[in-house]
Amino acid sequence: MKSYFYLLSLLFVFLFGINQSQAQNRFIEAADQAYTNLQYSIAATNYKKAYTKAKLAAEKERILFRLAECYRFINDTHNAEITYGSLVRNGYGRQNSMVLLFYAEALRANEKYEDAKDIFEQFAKAEPKDPRGQNGIISCDQAKRWAQAPGKYEVINERKLNSSEDDFSPAFADVNYRSLIFTSDRDASTGKSLDDWTGKNFSDLFSSSIDQKGMWSEPVLLDVSGVINTKANEGSATMNSTFNRLYFTRCPNNKGRESGCQIWFSNKGENRWTNPEMIQLSKDSTIAIGQPTLSSDELTIIFSCEKVGGYGGKDLWVSTRNSINEPFGAPMNLGPEINTPGDEMFPFLSGDSVLYFSSNGHIGMGGLDIFKSSRTGNRWSKPQNLLPPINSSADDFGIIVVPKEDRGYFCSNRKGGKGGDDIYSFSRPPIVYTLKGVVKDDRSLQFLDGAKIKLLGSNGSSVETRSDPKGNYGFSNNQLEPNVTYDIEAGKDNYFTKKARETTVGIDRSKDFVINFNLEPIPDKPVILPDILYDLDKWDLKPQYQDSLQGLIRTLEENPRLVVELSSHTDARAGLEYNDQLSQKRAESAVNFLIERGIDPGRLKAKGYGKRVPRTLSQDMVREGYTFKAGTVITEEFVASLPDKPTQEAAHQMNRRTEFKVLSKDFIPKPINKAITPHIEIVTVPDQDSVKLTSDEEGFLIIPVIANGINYSVSLAEGDDSYLHFSKPETLKLLKEGVISKNDFDGDSEAVLANSTVADKAVFKLREVRIGTKTIKNIKASVSALQKVSIMMGEEMLSRFGQYTLDRKKKLLILK
Incomplete structure (x- = not known):
């Protein structure tokens, strides 16, 4: 029915293309005859054969044009693109500019938007007054953007409703909107012969209902008595608001005479439909009138038709009446806001004020797109494209919408369907x-x-x-x-x-x-803030260094129960009293700035330490080309030992700093409990340390070791291994207790510590390891997944503490 209604009006447009004076072989005659009868599949087959037989260039060109038209009419966009492309490359577009338009439309339908845009530009130059050129150019740019950002609807192919043929034009059939009437030319259609116009079965109206589980019943003929469905084409229906009257399209197939399409209506009885009556909307029975939609009071009908007074192809028209017992008046065109030089079809009126329809004349993605327009008084708003995923580069049409809901059904011949035209549902899924x-x-x-x-x-x-x-x-x-x-x-x-x-x-x-x-764990030690520099002998906080306190402000705002101390330190130059006073004023200056930014004064304490607390570096730092090693304490003696004045000045600058530390976490100042270092029994004799050892059940000697300030019992293994080896559970314990951190691991810590575990053979650094009174710094340790004891080291590790004697019998380690 869609194809029949679409093609019927083309008969009168293209009959001029036949030149009976040309010599024709039998394939050309058969092709031209089929073309005249709109049997485009048959015509295409014969034109392909005729093309190989034709001798004259003009005749071959005419055949190629007809072949391209056949592909266009049967919606074979792939072959249409190829054939129109051959014509354009041979210069045929200069003779017939419409070939440029059709070629561009085929390219766009195949989503070749850049190529299509080039051809639309050629058409716009050839036909500057035809809006389809400029609209095509715009549509190619728009379509790419639309396709990349599909809308919010979920679109589903209702495969239970669809067949391998054409299924389209759904209409609601009950007050609950759970039953549909739709058009199909499937094998179950009335009549056994094929329609000479479409080459397919005659289309009929079918119905189906959806149950509470969302399953559609098997589609059946709406009527089997021959009252509604006949041997002609029926389809594109709608029902009135009380669902007791059916309006539908019928296209008779009268042998020997021209016949168009008309709109009919039938009333629904107990178990039957009344004999249909035709609605007189034109005196010319040969034109195609169909696809009705009505207002809720049935006094206004909108339909599609190509007739005199339109804007180009098929237009949407409206007719009214004073009561349902009266005939409709003379149709009026909906005007240029709705209609274009292209085709406007498949109208659906929702709530008497919103019109949905399909068009290939407005700016779209290709083929027919679905549009929406609202009526205010007697004026219709500019149509809005419904965009993907409802619209595509294929034909999208026949939309119906459930009143006051954002869901409904439409049809499309897009890729991935079950047949030709398929019925799709659309809905806006709940936003979660x-x-x-x-x-x-x-x-x-x-x-x-x-x-x-x-x-x-x-x-x-x-x-x-x-x-x-x-x-x-x-x-x-x-x-x-x-x-x-x-x-x-x-x-x-x-x-x-x-x-x-x-x-x-x-x-x-x-x-x-x-x-x-x-x-971030709240640290026990002070946290150094970004550089805050002061003028000589000054304590005013300079504007350019106020940003250094923004991170602390954010921390305090996010942690409203913290009480912190801001401390200021000077370098070692000048006297104690002077530096104490200067640092105190500088600390107070920072505190006052925080108070001005809204931090409660009761949460802040200013403390100047002068030069009394030299900085201890927590990591390697490079200044003036010199590497200051982690663990370095920047004392006066250390500064004096540096090689030159610039390096010494850099060291002084590192001592000049502002820090903060957390005093309490409940807005009540209290001292921080310091960690108690576990007691290790050490026997000291002049020039040597003696460390008592124990042994475990496996016979390993156990050495008391302090690593990063924590007491450990380390199993001693024979061998020359110079690493400390930690079991995986012990390593995770160190991490959890903050003895080590992600920054201590070699390589990519995110990978090493992925999934809240630690990789086997991972290597990390211990700041210092102490046995007896001997301390070494920056020791490498490794993780062993198979190790049973918590910590183990080889004898080679002991040699790093200096000379030693190991008395296994007395279980005594002597460090010299």
Whole structure:
């Protein structure tokens, strides 16, 4: 029915193309006859054969043009592109500019937008008054952007409704909008012969209903009595608002005389349909009138038709009446806002004020696209393209929409269908937001269990959750709402709180938000702030260094219960009293700046240390080309030992610093409990250390060792291994307790510490290792997944502490 209605009006347009005076072989005669009868598949087959027989260039060109037209009419865009392309390259577009248009449309339908744009530009130059040229150029640019960002609808091929043939033009058939009437030319259609016009079965109206499980019933003929479905083509129907009257299109196939298409109506009885009556909308029975849609009161009908007074191809027309018992008045064209030089078809009126229709004349993606226009008074708004995924580069048409809902059905012959034209459903899936993430210790990259995560919405909502042993947390859909901005706080005892922000404002489709947190442990030692430099003998905080305090301000704002000390230090030059006073004033200057920025004074303490606490470097630093090693204490003596004045000045500058440390975490100042160093029994004699050893069940000697300030019992293995070897559980314990951090590992710490574990054979650094009174710094240790004891070292490791004697019988280690 779609093809029949689409092609019927073309008969009168293309009859001029036959030149009976030309000598024709039998293939040409057969092809031309089929072409005249709109039997384009048959015509194409014969034109291909005739092309090989033709001798004259003009005749070959005429045949090639007809072949291209056949491919266009049967919607074979691939072969249409090839054939029109041959014509254009041979210069045929200069004789007939429409070939340029058809070639460009085929390219666009095949999603070759750049090539199509070039040909549309040629057509626009040849036919500057035809809007299809400029519209085509714009559409090629638009289509690429639209395809890359499809809209919010979910589109599903309703395969239970569809067949291997054409299935299209659905219409609602009941008050619950769970039954459909649609058009199909499938094998079950009435009549056994083929339609001479389309080469397919005659189309009929079928019906199907969907159950509570979303399953469609097997489609059946709407009528088997011959009242609605006949041996002619029936289709493109609609029902009135009470679903007791059917309006449909019928295209008779009267032998021996021309016949168009008309709109008929039939009333629904108990178990039957009344005999249809034709709606008189034109005195000319040979024109194609069809695809009706009606207002809720049945007093206005809109339909598609190509007739005198239109704007080019098929247009949308409207007719009204005063009561349903009266005939409709003379049709009026909906005007240039809706209609174009192309085709406007398949109207659907929703709520009496919103018109959906399909067009290949407005700016679209190719073929027929579905558009929407709203009526205010007697004026229609500029049609809006419904965009992907509803529209595609193929034909998209026949849309119907459930009242007051954002769902419905439409038809398309896009790729991936079951047959030719298929019925698709569309709906806007519910918008679902979720938020999840993982919380880790920033120092060790291990998962944090029991971290508290708060979700605070701009709508006043507040919910919280805690992370699980794997560090996972999450908020479900019922906890996140549309158009709300959320502040997310993650915190845990003895860790700095961190904040993040996310919003659902403007997010019109489902989204899973992911925000991970790496929480920093609150350090026991002071944290050095970025450089804050002062003029000589001055303590005013210069504007260019105020940014150095922004990070601390943010930390204090995110952790409102912290009480901190800001300390200022000078270099070793000048006297103690002078430096003490200067550093105190500088510390107070920093505190005053924080107070001005809204930090409660009760949370701040200023302390000037003068030159009393020289800086101890936590990592290697390069200044003036000189490498200052980690662990270096920048004393006066150390500075004096440096090789030149610039290097000495760099050392002085590193001592001039501002630090902060956390005094308390509950807004009540209290002293920080210092870690108690485990007692190691050491017997000291002049010039040597004697360290008592023990042994374990395996017979290994156990050496008491202090590593990074923590007491350990280390198993001594025979051999020349110079590494300390930690078991995997012991390494993870070090990480969890903060004895080592991610920064101590060689290589990519993210990979080494992935999935809250530690890789076998990973290497990390210990700042210092002490046995007895002997200390060595920056010792490499490795991880052994198979090691059973917690820590092990070889005798070669002992040699790094100097000369030693190992008395295994007395279980005594003597370091000289």
